[in-house]
Amino acid sequence: MTIIQCISPVDGSVYAERPAMPYEEASAAVGRARKAQKAWAKRPLEERVQLVLKGVARLNEMVDEVVPELAWMMGRPVRYGGEFKGFNERSNYVASIAADALAPLRIEDSASFERRIEREPHGVVFVIAPWNYPYMTAINTVAPALMAGNVVILKHAAQTLLVGERMVRAFVEAGVPEDVFQNVFLDHETTAKLIGEGLFNFINFTGSVEGGRAIERAAAGTFTGIGLELGGKDPGYVMEDADLDAAVDTLMDGATYNSGQCCCGIERIYVNEKLYDAFVEKSVAWVSNYRLGNPLDTETTLGPMANKRFAKAVREQISDAVSKGAKALVDPKLFPADDGGAYLAPQVLVDVDHSMPFMREETFGPAVGIMKVKDDAEAIQLMNDSRYGLTASLWTKDAERAGRIGAEIETGTVFMNRCDYLDPALVWTGVKETGRGGSLSVLGFHNLTRPKSYHLKKATS
Structure with missing residues (x-):
């Protein structure tokens, strides 16, 4: 059995460890998520939005647990209070635009035709989050993906091993169904196998350039949609x-x-x-x-x-x-x-x-x-x-x-006259080896859904 460890930069000790899921267990988790997705997507949009916001609020209540854990896992001083400001700002903004971002584009509604383009959730979204801002980078995709009707499988880097557990716990305690939002602990081999089997409908990865290349290689031939935020200078x-x-x-x-x-x-x-x-x-x-x-x-x-x-x-x-x-x-x-x-x-x-x-x-x-x-x-x-180009x-x-x-x-x-800030109203995207795709803003919702056209010819007497 592979054990995934977080080695604390504070003192070099093993701060946390979890067994990596074997392929069969991970595949079963994805299967449960897929089975739960249709019912989740059928819930009213506003209900999904409010459940996500309740999950965000519940995580905020865990501040005394989350902030020192971050210090132990990746070294950010406790004086800065974790990532709640950005985490909340991004969640609240995407909630405020969800209805407009996901609204049908109506081309015609006449006596003869109804023509429109709707946004449908991809299905199962796999979020692979990094350690440097583990809560904020994850919520960039988790919040709009769930609001749009997707289910989410979340995998965090070993360096911030406990973050996925905390997020999922908060959201489930707030009322999000367990199979709709799941945390997994995976080694690279199992991750690549799950991707290669085409078990996900969309993958969002934030990490190194080489990590992005590994994701693309694993997904080759599956036609899975991928969003990548990689290196920068x-x-x-x-x-x-x-x-x-x-x-x-x-x-x-x-x-x-x-x-x-x-x-x-x-x-x-x-x-x-x-x-x-x-x-x-x-x-x-x-x-x-x-x-x-x-x-x-x-x-x-x-x-x-x-x-x-x-x-x-x-x-x-x-x-x-x-x-x-x-x-x-x-x-x-x-x-x-x-x-x-x-x-x-x-x-x-x-x-x-x-x-x-x-x-x-x-x-x-x-x-x-x-x-x-x-x-x-x-x-x-x-x-x-x-x-690079971020x-x-x-x-x-x-x-x-x-x-x-x-x-x-x-x-x-x-x-x-500013820098190092992510405006949730603007799409977060990069060029060259920084990656492709984009999160947040209206375009972030579009990347987490697919267009579906309706061309309805009305009966005439």
Whole structure:
């Protein structure tokens, strides 16, 4: 029997473990879900919406359990209160648009014909959620999928092993039928077999590029719909007319919050030569104010990375960049808690360039590179010099200029004077190796349903 373990970054202990489901048990769970789907979809939409919202409310009541668990499992400091703000915002927004998003598109209703396009649920939706924001990333799909009449099978990463249990428990206690929303513990082999057998109607995966490729390989030939959010190397561009202090405050937070383990975190910044020196100086001072330590301590502002191997990869990227001429500006002596393991001090690098993997490959840690640019054209070229494209953050007082630049950036979302935020009214999507498909917004509902046309010729006397 395979045992799935969560190794806590807090102290390296085994925080939780669960046996992986054998294929027969997992297949039976999917079968129960499929059997329950038709009855769930026949319930009135508003009833489904309210049950989901009750599940969200029930999870909020579990805050004293959920927040310290997150700290133990993936290292986010308890002072930040978990993920409830975004979790609630996204759930409430999709609930508010569900009726309009799923309403039939009426083409004709005359004496001769009724023609319309309706949205039908796919059926069984498989959500494979990551560890970095395990509640918020899961709810992006779970909430609209259930509201639309799908049933959901949820699988979380080993690093946040207990999150799926907590979510399902909350929703079932709130009245969602047990077979409609199920949590599973699966190893990679069983996951691939279930997908390869075509047991799911839609799969949503958030994780690494290689993980996305594995999902696509497993699903090859099944014609299963897939939504993927994969890697990122999100840029910021600070123009000469930017609000310097606001840019520093927001971009440094976007680069280091959650120990830099954010899908849309800022990993590289291009600054106009007129502001470059001041931006760098202020950024180093900003980052140096973090308190690295045990995430269960309410004074801690920066916790460990989720796993020591993740921190090792960040250290290797930094070391490689420094060996090629980059300069690390944050004094490591300010962070005595950096133990060479999961606890990693934040860092700002300058004299970097795109020959370094640090500026090209995903870092996913509390480290950022800053480059000087002379104009918009150079910044656009550098921002697009990436195999990823999730978000880009533009800093200027000129919205028209931001719009022109945004149109030339290969990305899923263009921000102006903000970053590292997911607006539930806008579709969350990426380009290139960041993935395909999209969640949230009206389009998120459309991705979780399929169109069905009705062409009804009325009887004539």
